Amino acid sequence: MIERQVTIKNRAGLHTRPAATLVKTAARFQSEFLISKDSFEINGKSIIGVMTLAAEQGSTLTLKFDGPDEEEAAAAVVALFERGFDEQ
Amino acid sequence: MTMEQSTEIIIKGIAASPGIAIGQAYVYRKHIPHVKMRDVGATETGGEVERLKAALARSAKELQKILTFAEQKLGQQTAKIFEAQMMILEDQILMSAIEQRINGERRNAEFIVMDEISKYKRLMLAAPDEYMHERAHDVDDVMNRIIRNIQDHKLFSRLEGEAIIISESLTPADTVIFSRNQILGYATDLGGTTSHAALLSRSLQIPAVVGLRTVTSQVKTGDFLAVDGYGGVIAVNPTEETLRGLKRKEERFKIFAQHLVSISGLAAETPDHKQIELSANIEFPDEIAFVKEQGAVGVGLYRTESQLIGRSNFPTEEEQYVEYVRVAEEIFPHPVIFRTFDIGGDKVAPDSVREENPFLGWRGIRICLDRPDAFQRQLRALLRASVKKNVRIMFPMISSVREIMEARRLLEESKKQLAAKGIPFDPKIQIGVMIEVPAAAILVDDLAAHVDFFSIGTNDLIQYLLAVDRGNASVASLYQEFNPAVLRTIKMIITAGHKHNKWVGMCGEMAGDPLATVLLIGLGLDEFSVMPSVLPEIKKIIRSIKYKEAKKIAEKVVTMSTEDEIKSYLTEFVRTKLPDIPLQE
Numbered sequence: 017m018i019e020r021q022v023t024i025k026n027r028a029g030l031h032t033r034p035a036a037t038l039v040k041t042a043a044r045f046q047s048e049f050l051i052s053k054d055s056f057e058i059n060g061k062s063i064i065g066v067m068t069l070a071a072e073q074g075s076t077l078t079l080k081f082d083g084p085d086e087e088e089a090a091a092a093v094v095a096l097f098e099r100g101f102d103e104q
Numbered sequence: 105m106t107m108e109q110s111t112e113i114i115i116k117g118i119a120a121s122p123g124i125a126i127g128q129a130y131v132y133r134k135h136i137p138h139v140k141m142r143d144v145g146a147t148e149t150g151g152e153v154e155r156l157k158a159a160l161a162r163s164a165k166e167l168q169k170i171l172t173f174a175e176q177k178l179g180q181q182t183a184k185i186f187e188a189q190m191m192i193l194e195d196q197i198l199m200s201a202i203e204q205r206i207n208g209e210r211r212n213a214e215f216i217v218m219d220e221i222s223k224y225k226r227l228m229l230a231a232p233d234e235y236m237h238e239r240a241h242d243v244d245d246v247m248n249r250i251i252r253n254i255q256d257h258k259l260f261s262r263l264e265g266e267a268i269i270i271s272e273s274l275t276p277a278d279t280v281i282f283s284r285n286q287i288l289g290y291a292t293d294l295g296g297t298t299s300h301a302a303l304l305s306r307s308l309q310i311p312a313v314v315g316l317r318t319v320t321s322q323v324k325t326g327d328f329l330a331v332d333g334y335g336g337v338i339a340v341n342p343t344e345e346t347l348r349g350l351k352r353k354e355e356r357f358k359i360f361a362q363h364l365v366s367i368s369g370l371a372a373e374t375p376d377h378k379q380i381e382l383s384a385n386i387e388f389p390d391e392i393a394f395v396k397e398q399g400a401v402g403v404g405l406y407r408t409e410s411q412l413i414g415r416s417n418f419p420t421e422e423e424q425y426v427e428y429v430r431v432a433e434e435i436f437p438h439p440v441i442f443r444t445f446d447i448g449g450d451k452v453a454p455d456s457v458r459e460e461n462p463f464l465g466w467r468g469i470r471i472c473l474d475r476p477d478a479f480q481r482q483l484r485a486l487l488r489a490s491v492k493k494n495v496r497i498m499f500p501m502i503s504s505v506r507e508i509m510e511a512r513r514l515l516e517e518s519k520k521q522l523a524a525k526g527i528p529f530d531p532k533i534q535i536g537v538m539i540e541v542p543a544a545a546i547l548v549d550d551l552a553a554h555v556d557f558f559s560i561g562t563n564d565l566i567q568y569l570l571a572v573d574r575g576n577a578s579v580a581s582l583y584q585e586f587n588p589a590v591l592r593t594i595k596m597i598i599t600a601g602h603k604h605n606k607w608v609g610m611c612g613e614m615a616g617d618p619l620a621t622v623l624l625i626g627l628g629l630d631e632f633s634v635m636p637s638v639l640p641e642i643k644k645i646i647r648s649i650k651y652k653e654a655k656k657i658a659e660k661v662v663t664m665s666t667e668d669e670i671k672s673y674l675t676e677f678v679r680t681k682l683p684d685i686p687l688q689e
Contacts, residue, residue: 028417032188062197068224
């Protein structure tokens with residue numbers, strides 16, 4: 017299992033559009049993907065879960081990847097956060 | 105028929121979409137499903153999962169239809185409202201969790217659906233921000249849709265044939281679904297002329313009256329009803345006399361409309377050759393075709409904030425550019441005035457904040473200047489769309505010279521950024537401000553040095569000038585378009601603008617009120633920007649009255665000291681001199 021910390025860079029936080037991008041990216045991998053914020057954990061492959069998370073700009077999330085392609089999944093998802101979900 | 109049934113009841117509301125509708129009422133209440141928990145046997149869980157899957161497929165089909173229809177009829181931007189719901193329906197993790205719970209707990213499908221999805225809904229409702237509450241409604245909508253399909257209720261199964269829809273309010277989704285049926289008209293408890301339901305019913309050309317407050321408690325499904333979308337009134341159990349009156353009214357408006365087609369190609373010019381620029385207020389690119397048909401020469405107000413519907417963040421520069429350049433090209437060679445994002449007040453900002461007094465709060469240019477990055481993205485997108493030199497930019501809610509200077513500074517900076525990259529734009533792009541705050545009306549002389557034009561936004565100007573919230577029923581009657589203070593302020597703005605050789609337009613509702621047209625011509629207004637549906641009517645008046653005569657009338661009217669006096673004088677004038685113009689009764 018891999019654990020990573022990320023900070024939300026894009027202004028809109030994890031609202032609908034970035035949430036959809038995140039879920040679609042995670043779905044490409046077999047590994048399980050969980051996101052936790054404060055003491056609250058959701059499945060990162062579920063759009064309703066990610067929407068509920070409502071992470072705002074500047075907040076920190078813990079990402080957990082577990083499975084055969086966890087390295088690749090972590091790299092792809094973390095890159096997405098770093099690029100601010102390609103939102104300007 | 106009992107006495108009670110045959111008594112006519114008149115309910116007054118707000119005219120939201122023109123036309124007369126006569127027919128049976130259908131009272132629409134949001135389907136709130138009754139769900140009971142039921143234990144099922146080990147052998148039955150398979151059947152429950154099947155019911156779930158069939159319901160998901162039907163729900164997806166329904167939503168897809170709504171989405172496609174919304175895209176065709178209302179454009180992609182509006183259709184985005186429904187995307188979030190579709191994504192939830194397609195959430196594999198959520199659906200397999202529900203499936204596992206049905207099998208594990210051996211309970212009925214609709215109970216598990218409600219229980220599982222409600223968990224998310226509760227979390228969203230507990231969040232402090234408005235955006236999350238809206239998402240909770242999406243979640244609720246999608247949950248009810250699935251449950252309804254599990255229980256095998258058809259959508260609007262009771263709606264057969266033609267009907268007038270009565271409801272508390274209409275969401276864009278409701279309006280869209282209904283318009284696929286034979287809808288004669290809408291009447292709602294809530295809403296104003298700028299509510300979504302109103303805008304959509306106008307674009308779908310269905311008569312509508314909103315803001316009726318008690319219509320859902322006074323009308324039952326099957327009641328006989330008349331909706332007057334011109335006058336903003338409905339009649340329950342209308343008498344023969346009322347019906348005859350409404351039919352006459354409709355005929356008058358229709359004959360007038362046919363007559364207007366013949367002038368759609370002619371110029372908006374008074375008989376003594378004063379040219380007036382007559383343009384349209386729109387907010388979606390798809391409206392341009394209708395605007396052209398109605399004979400406008402340009403767009404006097406393009407509300408860019410429509411791009412923010414259903415999203416929480418500002419659109420990218422590229423997304424905006426695509427929309428602006430399409431509008432600019434389609435309206436070319438005529439001009440289009442883009443108003444920069446006018447959010448706040450009653451229009452939600454992307455990162456919305458709760459305010460005690462939103463109309464006196466963080467809105468319009470105030471938000472833009474506090475969000476220079478997002479604002480400059482919009483300015484760059486507008487500049488890039490200006491290569492054909494027919495784009496003008498207008499800033500909303502300006503209340504000081506400092507604000508227009510700051511907005512201009514950001515614009516100049518945006519120009520430099522584009523120039524540095526060799527991206528073309530119109531370096532002499534015209535800049536204007538909306539005059540909607542009394543402070544700006546007083547400062548026209550000082551603002552003039554920084555702008556090319558002014559456009560009077562009467563809706564907010566009247567509200568601020570008279571200290572009346574027109575959405576508040578207890579004081580709504582104090583909202584007076586023809587209050588002498590309003591007319592003298594308009595005169596002051598036009599006179600000051602002309603002194604500095606700047607043109608002055610009007611894009612508020614008053615510009616489209618046929619009772620005000622002669623007066624506004626007489627005050628020297630250079631441009632009228634109106635709702636597309638009233639364009640031909642306003643043109644007809646412009647073409648019927650000499651500027652010389654209009655000036656005399658305006659001079660007389662601005663000396664009057666009560667609204668009643670002014671309105672009866674203008675009504676009398678239109679009735680005698682312009683008898684074929686149908687006025688509201």
